Amino acid sequence: MGLCHAKPIKIPETQFESDGINGEIQPQNGGTGKTPKFPFYSPSPLPSAFKNSPANSSVTSTPLRFFKRPFPPPSPAKHIRALLARRHGSVKPNEASIPEGSECDIGLDKNFGFSKQFANHFELGDEVGRGHFGYTCYGKGKKGSLKGLDVAVKVIPKAKMTTAIAIEDVRREVKILRALTGHKNLVQFYESYEDDDNVYVVMELCQGGELLDRILSRGGKFSEEDAKAVMVQILSVTAYCHLQGVVHRDLKPENFLFTSKDENAPLKAIDFGLSDYVKPDERLNDIVGSAYYVAPEVLHRAYGTEADMWSIGVIAYILLCGSRPFWARTESGIFRAVLKADPSFDEAPWPSLSPEAIDFVKRLLNKDYRKRLTAAQALSHPWLSGFHQDIKIPQDMIVYRLVRAYICSSSLRKAALGALAKTLTVPQLAYMKEQFQMLSPSKNGYISMQNFKTAVLRTATDAMKDSRVIEYVNLVSSIQYRKMDFEEFCAAAISVHQLEAMETWEQHARRAYELFEKDGNRPIMIEELASELGLSPSVPVHVVLQDWIRHSDGKLSFLGFVRLLHGVSSRTFQKALPA
Known part of the structure; x- marks a missing residue:
C-alpha cells in the first residue's frame, strides 16, 4: 500500500544493473523494461532453502512482500508463500500474488469511513506510476483549500483487498500518514477518500524524482x-x-x-x-x-x-x-x-x-x-557535524529503555556504569547533553522520572498512541526513583553494547575499570554477588561467579567488571552453566 508515483510508467521497474562482479550500481544501457523472470525476495535464511534456487536468476528489483510474478518451481520460500496465502487469500501452487477473485471477499467490510466526495474535490489526471496494490495519478484540487494545487493521488482498488488483514494494512497506512504528516522530510498527506471501487489517498506531488x-x-x-x-x-x-x-x-x-x-x-x-x-x-x-x-x-x-x-x-x-x-x-x-x-x-x-x-x-x-x-x-x-544546524535532534527512545534498565540494576552495576560513563568522548557527551536538556531539568540540574513523560507528550502524535509508546513512557515515569543529575543520567543512558562495537572499546573498558578500582571496587563474597545480581543461591551459579572475583583480594576482576556492565539475568547464567 505504499506510494507508487515515484517512477513513471515508461521507466523499467529494474533500475539497478549489476556488473556481475561486485554489485556496482550503474545506469542501465538499453533497458527493455521486461519483467525479470524471478522476483528476488524469497525470505528464508535457512540453508536448506537455497539448494533449489536457479543459478541464473538475477536479483534486479526491489519488490515488497507481496509477489506479483510466479516463482520457478520448486519454490525456495514455501513457508513465506503459506504466510502470504493466509494474509491475502489463496494462491496458486507456484504463484504468490494477491488474488483477483471475489471468493475471499465474502463478509469483508470494505467501508473505511473516508469521505466519498473525491470527485467533487479533485480532478484525476494521467497515471504516473503503478505498484503492487494500486497506481498513482496526477491530480488537481477543484475546490476548498487545495483548489488549483497539483497533487499526487494514490488509487487503491478495493478488489485488491481480499482479506481482513489487507484491509487493515490500507487503514494503517492512512492512519500513519495522517498522524505523521508535517515533518519537512515526509511526504505531505492531504486527505483520504473512498467510493464503491477505490480508496484515494491525496498527497503532496514530488516532481524531483527518486x-x-x-x-x-x-x-x-x-x-x-x-x-x-x-x-x-x-x-x-x-x-x-x-x-x-x-x-x-x-x-x-x-x-x-x-x-x-x-x-x-x-x-x-x-x-x-x-x-x-x-x-x-x-x-x-x-x-x-x-x-x-x-x-x-x-x-x-x-x-x-x-x-x-x-x-x-x-x-x-x-x-x-x-x-x-x-x-x-x-x-x-x-x-x-x-x-x-x-x-x-x-x-x-x-x-x-x-x-x-x-x-x-x-x-x-x-x-x-x-x-x-x-x-x-x-x-x-x-x-x-555541522550538517544539521537546522534540524533538531529528537528524543531518543533508547534512552528510556536504558534508564529503566539502570534503575532496576544492582548498586554494584550502577557503580560500574558510572565509571564507564566517565570515559565518554566529547561527541558522546554532546549527544547525552542534548538528550538531557530535552528532559527539561530543574534549575538545580536534576530530572525526575516524570520529566520523561512530560518530554514525550510535547511531541506525541496519534501514531504514538496507536503504537502504545505512551504506555511504555507511563511505565518509566511511574517508577519511584530519586532525582537524577547529568552525571548519573550519563551512567544510566549509556549503551554498553554500542560502546563495545567501537574500536576504542578496550580503552573504554580498561579506563573504566581503573576508575572502578579506585572508587567502587571492594571485597565481595560470592553469596553477596549472587544476591546483588538477583540470582538464587545454587552451587552451579557459584561456580560461574568464581571467575568474576579475584582470588587474591576478593574484589571484582576485569572479566567480572565487563560482564557486570552488560547486565546479567538468570537466563544468561543458564547458558553459561557447565553441562
Whole structure:
C-alpha cells in the first residue's frame, strides 16, 4: 500500500544493473523494461532453502512482500508463500500474488469511513506510476483549500483487498500518514477518500524524482558532502518516526523523492505501506522489506526500529561508493551475505574517504542490532557535524529503555556504569547533553522520572498512541526513583553494547575499570554477588561467579567488571552453566 508515483510508467521497474562482479550500481544501457523472470525476495535464511534456487536468476528489483510474478518451481520460500496465502487469500501452487477473485471477499467490510466526495474535490489526471496494490495519478484540487494545487493521488482498488488483514494494512497506512504528516522530510498527506471501487489517498506531488535516479545521474555515487546532506534528511525523518513508535520497514533509495529537480531540493520519505507500530520493548516477526536492504534480524523474525537503521546503513554505503554492501546473483545468495558476510571497506573509494565516514557506515551495518546506532545517535555522529544546524535532534527512545534498565540494576552495576560513563568522548557527551536538556531539568540540574513523560507528550502524535509508546513512557515515569543529575543520567543512558562495537572499546573498558578500582571496587563474597545480581543461591551459579572475583583480594576482576556492565539475568547464567 505504499506510494507508487515515484517512477513513471515508461521507466523499467529494474533500475539497478549489476556488473556481475561486485554489485556496482550503474545506469542501465538499453533497458527493455521486461519483467525479470524471478522476483528476488524469497525470505528464508535457512540453508536448506537455497539448494533449489536457479543459478541464473538475477536479483534486479526491489519488490515488497507481496509477489506479483510466479516463482520457478520448486519454490525456495514455501513457508513465506503459506504466510502470504493466509494474509491475502489463496494462491496458486507456484504463484504468490494477491488474488483477483471475489471468493475471499465474502463478509469483508470494505467501508473505511473516508469521505466519498473525491470527485467533487479533485480532478484525476494521467497515471504516473503503478505498484503492487494500486497506481498513482496526477491530480488537481477543484475546490476548498487545495483548489488549483497539483497533487499526487494514490488509487487503491478495493478488489485488491481480499482479506481482513489487507484491509487493515490500507487503514494503517492512512492512519500513519495522517498522524505523521508535517515533518519537512515526509511526504505531505492531504486527505483520504473512498467510493464503491477505490480508496484515494491525496498527497503532496514530488516532481524531483527518486534518490535512486539522482544516484544514477551522478555516475553511481555521491561526494561525502552531498552524501551528508542526504543522510541528515533521511535520519531526521526516521528519528521522528521511531520516536512515535513507527518502523518504516522498506527504506531504500526508491522510497525517497526530491520535491523538485533543483539540486538542493528537500528529500521526502514515501511509501508507508509496509510500516507498522512497535513499542520500545516489543519485537516484530513478519519478514517484509526489500532484499538488498533487509536487516539480519528481520530474517531471524525478531526486530524493531533498529532494522530501519540497517537499511539506512546500506543506503549510506551505496551513496559513498556506488556499490551494494551485500550482493549475489540470487535472492538466496543475498540473504546469505546479509546474514554471514561483512561489507568491504578495502577497495576504492573507501581508502580515500574520511575515517569518520567509514566509522559511520560500519556502526550502522553491524549485524548485532544492539550495537547499531539509533537515528538520533547517527545525527550526532562526528561525520555529520555541522550538517544539521537546522534540524533538531529528537528524543531518543533508547534512552528510556536504558534508564529503566539502570534503575532496576544492582548498586554494584550502577557503580560500574558510572565509571564507564566517565570515559565518554566529547561527541558522546554532546549527544547525552542534548538528550538531557530535552528532559527539561530543574534549575538545580536534576530530572525526575516524570520529566520523561512530560518530554514525550510535547511531541506525541496519534501514531504514538496507536503504537502504545505512551504506555511504555507511563511505565518509566511511574517508577519511584530519586532525582537524577547529568552525571548519573550519563551512567544510566549509556549503551554498553554500542560502546563495545567501537574500536576504542578496550580503552573504554580498561579506563573504566581503573576508575572502578579506585572508587567502587571492594571485597565481595560470592553469596553477596549472587544476591546483588538477583540470582538464587545454587552451587552451579557459584561456580560461574568464581571467575568474576579475584582470588587474591576478593574484589571484582576485569572479566567480572565487563560482564557486570552488560547486565546479567538468570537466563544468561543458564547458558553459561557447565553441562
